[in-house]
Amino acid sequence: xxxxxxxxxxxxxxxxxxxxxxxxxxxxxxxxxxxxxxxxxxxxxxxxxxxxxxxxxxxxxxxxxxxxxxxxxxxxxxxxxxxxxxxxxxxxxxxxxxxxxxxxxxxxxxxxxxxxxxxxxxxxxxxxxxxxxxxxxxxxxxxxxxxxxxxxxxxxxxxxxxxxxxxxxxxxxxxxxxxxxxxxxxxxxxxxxxxxxxxxxxxxxxxxxxxxxxxxxxxxxxxxxxxxxxxxxxxxxxxxxxxxxxxxxxxxxxxxxxxxxxxxxxxxxxxxxxxxxxxxxxxxxxxxxxxxxxxxxxxxxxxxxxxxxxxxxxxxxxxxxxxxxxxxxxxxxxxxxxxxxxxxxxxxxxxxxxxxxxxxxxxxxxxxxxxxxxxxxxxxxxxxxxxxxxxxxxxxxxxxxxxxxxxxxxxxxxxxxxxxxxxxxxxxxxxxxxxxxxxxxxxxxxxxxxxxxxxxxxxxxxxxxxxxxxxxxxxxxxxxxxxxxxxxxxxxxxxxxxxxxxxxxxxxxxxxxxxxxxxxxxxxxxxxxxxxxxxxxxxxxxxxxxxxxxxxxxxxxxxxxxxxxxxxxx
Numbered sequence: 001x002x003x004x005x006x007x008x009x010x011x012x013x014x015x016x017x018x019x020x021x022x023x024x025x026x027x028x029x030x031x032x033x034x035x036x037x038x039x040x041x042x043x044x045x046x047x048x049x050x051x052x053x054x055x056x057x058x059x060x061x062x063x064x065x066x067x068x069x070x071x072x073x074x075x076x077x078x079x080x081x082x083x084x085x086x087x088x089x090x091x092x093x094x095x096x097x098x099x100x101x102x103x104x105x106x107x108x109x110x111x112x113x114x115x116x117x118x119x120x121x122x123x124x125x126x127x128x129x130x131x132x133x134x135x136x137x138x139x140x141x142x143x144x145x146x147x148x149x150x151x152x153x154x155x156x157x158x159x160x161x162x163x164x165x166x167x168x169x170x171x172x173x174x175x176x177x178x179x180x181x182x183x184x185x186x187x188x189x190x191x192x193x194x195x196x197x198x199x200x201x202x203x204x205x206x207x208x209x210x211x212x213x214x215x216x217x218x219x220x221x222x223x224x225x226x227x228x229x230x231x232x233x234x235x236x237x238x239x240x241x242x243x244x245x246x247x248x249x250x251x252x253x254x255x256x257x258x259x260x261x262x263x264x265x266x267x268x269x270x271x272x273x274x275x276x277x278x279x280x281x282x283x284x285x286x287x288x289x290x291x292x293x294x295x296x297x298x299x300x301x302x303x304x305x306x307x308x309x310x311x312x313x314x315x316x317x318x319x320x321x322x323x324x325x326x327x328x329x330x331x332x333x334x335x336x337x338x339x340x341x342x343x344x345x346x347x348x349x350x351x352x353x354x355x356x357x358x359x360x361x362x363x364x365x366x367x368x369x370x371x372x373x374x375x376x377x378x379x380x381x382x383x384x385x386x387x388x389x390x391x392x393x394x395x396x397x398x399x400x401x402x403x404x405x406x407x408x409x410x411x412x413x414x415x416x417x418x419x420x421x422x423x424x425x426x427x428x429x430x431x432x433x434x435x436x437x438x439x440x441x442x443x444x445x446x447x448x449x450x451x452x453x454x455x456x457x458x459x460x461x462x463x464x465x466x467x468x469x470x471x472x473x474x475x476x477x478x479x480x481x482x483x484x485x486x487x488x489x490x491x492x493x494x495x496x497x498x499x500x501x502x503x504x505x506x507x508x509x510x511x512x513x514x515x516x517x518x519x520x521x522x523x524x525x526x527x528x529x530x531x532x533x534x535x536x537x538x539x540x541x542x543x544x545x546x547x548x549x550x551x552x553x554x555x556x557x558x559x560x561x562x563x564x565x566x567x568x569x570x
Contacts, residue, residue, distance in 0.1 A: 041091060042210045043245045044154055044252065045114070045147055046071040049096040050081055061136045063215075068143050069094065070214045070245075078103040088112045090253045092150055094143060111297075114150050115338070117143070153335055155294050156251045156316030158183050159304045159389075160417045171442075172303065177417075178440030183314045183384040184418050185437065186256075187359075189430050190263045190383070191270055199264040200228060206261050207242055217242045233268035234368045237318060238380060251316035251383075254446055256434070257453065269318070270382055273361035290321030290349050290379050293328035295335040295342040305345065305402055306392060312414060313404060314386045320365070321349050322378040329399075336398055344399040349387065351379070351406050359409050360385040386414060432469040439477055447477045464501050468494045475515055479522075488519035510539040514555065526562045526569070533559045 047069050051058065054076045062072050071091075075081035078101065085093055085107050092114040097104065099118060107113055118132045119139055130146075133139040158179040204225045211217040220241040228236060236243055243265065250259040259266075296304075305313065322328060325346075332344040351362070362381045387404035388411075395401045407414050420426065426433045431454060438447035451474045460466045475490035495512045502508060517532030537555045540548065 038209050038212075040210055041071050042207075042242075042249060042258065043070055044090075044092055044249045045069045045094060045150060046073065046091045047094050047096060048072075048081060048085065049074045050078065050098065050101075051076055052098055064136055064140050065143070066214050067216050068140060068147055070211060070217065082106050085110055085113065090249075092154070094146065096139075115146050149331070149334060149338075151248065152293075152331060153295055154248065154252060154317075155292075155319055156183075157294075157296075157300075157304050158314045158316065159308050160312040160314075162308060162311035162389075175441050176303065178437045180312070180314055181418065181420065182254075182434065182437045182441065183251075183316050184386075185421055185426075185430060185434055186259065187384040188421060189434075190259065190266050193260075193263055193267070195264040195267065199261075200225070203261045203264070206258075207246070211242060230268040231272065233265055234272050234363055234380065237265065237269050238320075238365070238368070248317050254438075254443065256450060266383055270361060273363045273380070273382055274358055276363045277358075277361050288351055288353060290323055290351070291325045291328040292319060292321040292347045292349065293332040293335075294345050294347070295332060295339060296345065298341075298343045301343045301345065301400070305389060306400075309389050309392055311389055312386055312407065312417065313389055314384050315381060316384055318380060318383055320378045320380050321347070332399060340398075342398070344396075346395065346399065346401050347404055348401060349379075349404045349406065350390075357406065357409050360406060362406075388413070429466065429469060432466070432473055435470075435473040435477070439473075439480060444477055444481050448474065448481075451477065464497050468497050471497065472512075472515070475519075479515075479518065482522075484519050484522040488516060488523065491515040491519060505539065505542060507539055507543045510536040513539065517558075521558075521562060526566050530559055530562050530566070533562070 047065055049058075049062075049065075049072060051074055054074070058074075065072055073084070075084070082103055085095075088110075089112070091112065093110075093112050094114055095107075095116045096119050097116060098120045104116065116131060117139060119134075119136070121134050130142050133142070158176070160177055160180040161173060204221055207221050208218065211221065224236065224241075224243070237247070238244065243262075246258060247262050247266070249255070250262065325348075328346055332346060336342060336344050360382055362379050362385070365378050365380060368380065386407045388407055390403040390405055392403075393401045421433075431450075435447050435450050435454075438444070438450060451470050454460050454470045455467075455474075460470055471490045471494035475487045475494065478484070478487035478490060491512060495509065495516065498506075498509055498512060513532045513536040517529045517536065520526070520532060521529040533555055537552055537559070540552055540555070
């Protein structure tokens with residue numbers, strides 16, 4: 001999204017339709033059958049509306065609200081509402097209540113609660129209030145402003161520690177490095193994939209299902225289906241509609257399946273930005289510095305930025321930086337007014353016009369739209385663009401100034417950090433490595449969901465070696481979660497599949513027997529644990545050339561330890 005001025009549009013909504021021949025708003029959009037509708041949330045924001053009377057007809061009000069936020073959930077039971085909000089981990093909640101009530105105290109500090117509105121036809125509205133309304137149209141006007149400000153602040157940041165950092169073993173650093181590698185792996189997978197000719201049609205069908213109750217977005221989906229062309233990907237991408245909303249969410253939610261459905265558009269956008277750069281048609285000397293504002297919790301600011309000077313910072317989303325510094329300062333100040341305990345950050349982004357990056361291309365909005373005078377002119381940066389943190393200074397008590405420099409493709413620091421992604425193993429099996437990164441980030445639920453989805457993939461099922469990797473990934477994930485029975489089941493399945501293409505005395509089976517032994521140990525079955533550990537040792541020493549003395553030593557230590565436990569028990 002772009003822009004922050006209070007009196008002007010603060011997002012891509014001001015951009016005109018892309019094609020003159022696009023169907024009018026009165027045109028009939030293509031509908032979806034009731035059986036195909038889905039409750040899955042595909043945007044960053046949602047409305048939760050607490051009502052006193054469930055029998056009251058509020059469909060016309062919901063229709064107006066849905067033009068701003070597609071997902072609306074209503075409650076009459078306050079306890080159920082609190083429980084629902086408490087369990088939300090991704091979406092930002094805009095809460096509508098009929099009056100100030102005591103149950104609000106229990107969710108006031110929720111990090112997912114963005115704003116609360118009091119909406120009641122008996123309310124008395126004032127010009128100075130931004131949260132008390134008696135007319136739905138006035139509520140919608142304020143909600144539009146608040147949602148766009150919220151969206152601007154949902155940039156996903158990941159960082160990699162600087163070369164001088166001594167803390168390379170802590171859990172926090174490990175998670176931080178894994179998150180950074182995840183963003184870079186996502187980018188490489190999307191840009192490397194070859195998408196089928198029906199990719200757009202599948203994505204359109206997906207969107208129709210998930211926007212089935214949103215006539216306005218359904219019309220835009222029809223427009224997209226009829227008029228989208230790869231050479232206009234950037235114009236579509238920056239338009240205020242379902243495309244931008246769905247794509248921005250995927251970077252926060254790590255819903256890889258949705259990102260894959262959008263991959264063709266991301267790849268087209270990347271190609272278009274690269275062409276701009278190759279033609280030297282993006283920027284001149286006056287565009288060498290742009291600004292972007294953000295607010296975040298102080299703890300996250302310290303971890304990602306303050307204590308990471310000279311480290312690398314990746315912006316997970318497509319985002320726009322402006323040449324007008326004051327636009328971004330005004331945005332930060334408005335966010336800090338709403339969230340006074342947050343930390344404001346003004347990023348000053350330096351771009352060398354003579355240095356182009358095929359990994360991180362960027363495009364000037366005036367070139368995208370062919371209009372030198374487009375309002376709030378700025379630079380659009382691609383997915384997961386990487387910058388170096390050059391300096392960090394304070395502007396005010398709650399506002400920091402952070403200087404960033406766009407990284408070149410051949411930067412030694414960047415190449416060192418992404419080196420794991422260059423291995424032949426990762427190149428051949430990027431999705432299995434992605435599952436490992438989920439585990440390193442301690443996103444065990446995501447890892448499980450991801451591996452289980454891979455098990456349903458026909459290409460995985462038809463390739464035994466890939467299938468073994470997925471079972472091993474699930475086993476490792478269950479071990480980390482402490483679900484040892486499921487870990488055992490997955491390791492045994494990995495062994496069974498391996499035996500379909502390997503002889504029973506093959507060295508590669510050793511690690512599987514080792515994993516099975518660990519599961520039995522944690523389940524308290526020490527006899528079977530020893531049996532499998534010993535089998536792992538036997539298979540390891542079969543081939544002296546590939547045997548690992550340290551690994552054999554570790555196995556023998558575990559065997560002796562478990563045998564001591566057996567002797568104590570008997």
